[in-house]
């Protein structure tokens with residue numbers, strides 16, 4: 238499939254995918270990067286995303302789903318504009334990870350796997366995100382925040398609200 242063919246992705250991403258599948262000796266090796274880029278653009282792995290990625294690589298939709306289901310960073314449901322992943326694995330747990338999670342829950346008014354009514358935030362409890370030396374840590378989209386204390390949580394949320402306003406994306410603000 239070339240970028241001129243019917244696609245659900247932006248022309249830029251479609252062109253990127255065209256280049257990506259040619260880069261690997263085995264097209265299937267492009268699967269995970271494609272799913273991550275698709276998720277960044279579409280917010281989650283919808284049926285349409287899975288169908289197009291499968292077509293581009295030349296594998297079945299079931300193959301795509303089987304692989305994607307192994308990766309906790311890939312989602313099959315829409316996330317908020319800012320997806321907050323709170324680590325509660327051992328290092329973070331010992332240094333207050335659950336207190337951080339609880340504070341996000343209170344401040345956002347959603348449980349893990351929930352999305353705020355304005356669609357701005359989603360909350361997830363996750364396994365190690367590789368920042369153990371700076372526990373407790375969270376990841377918001379691709380940003381890391383570490384050595385957290387519960388009292389820092391409102392400021393982090395406000396920071397992203399301001400960012401969304403600046404981008405003109407928080408329609409409920």
Ligand code: FES
Pocket residue numbers: 324325326327328329330364365366367368369372373374
């Ligand atoms: S245990 Fe939390 S980042 Fe590793």
